[in-house]
Amino acid sequence: MHELAIAESIIGILKEQTSSALGGSGGGKINSVKLKIGEMAGIVPSALEFSFQIASKGTLAEGAALYIENVPLTGKCDDCSEVFRIKDYCFECVSCGGSNFKLIAGRELLIDEIDVG
Numbered sequence: 291m292h293e294l295a296i297a298e299s300i301i302g303i304l305k306e307q308t309s310s311a312l313g314g315s316g317g318g319k320i321n322s323v324k325l326k327i328g329e330m331a332g333i334v335p336s337a338l339e340f341s342f343q344i345a346s347k348g349t350l351a352e353g354a355a356l357y358i359e360n361v362p363l364t365g366k367c368d369d370c371s372e373v374f375r376i377k378d379y380c381f382e383c384v385s386c387g388g389s390n391f392k393l394i395a396g397r398e399l400l401i402d403e404i405d406v407g
């Protein structure tokens with residue numbers, strides 16, 4: 291269950307990013323965290339939520355609400371510059387049918403917003 295390792299690394303990042311906002315010695319807490327997770331990031335959102343609850347115990351993120359936004363898998367065609375959603379793992383351009391394209395979204399795991407209070 292690699293979601294636990296991911297949850298722990300998220301909490302590590304949260305600690306770094308909020309240490310100045312919280313003045314170091316822990317005067318506040320994290321209320322909520324918003325994540326963007328690509329549909330091909332290999333993460334099960336419900337497993338990540340569960341792992342986050344476990345990993346956040348005793349940290350400044352304990353009890354924080356976790357909001358997860360799913361990012362669709364998106365490609366950009368090298369031949370015709372079409373930007374398109376990749377559905378059902380059909381890896382060809384919807385406009386010209388070519389298979390030369392780059393994945394521009396859908397594999398990320400980003401911390402989008404941290405609400406500290």
Ligand SMILES: [Zn+2]
Pocket residue numbers: 367368369370371372383384385386387388
């Ligand atoms: Zn194309």
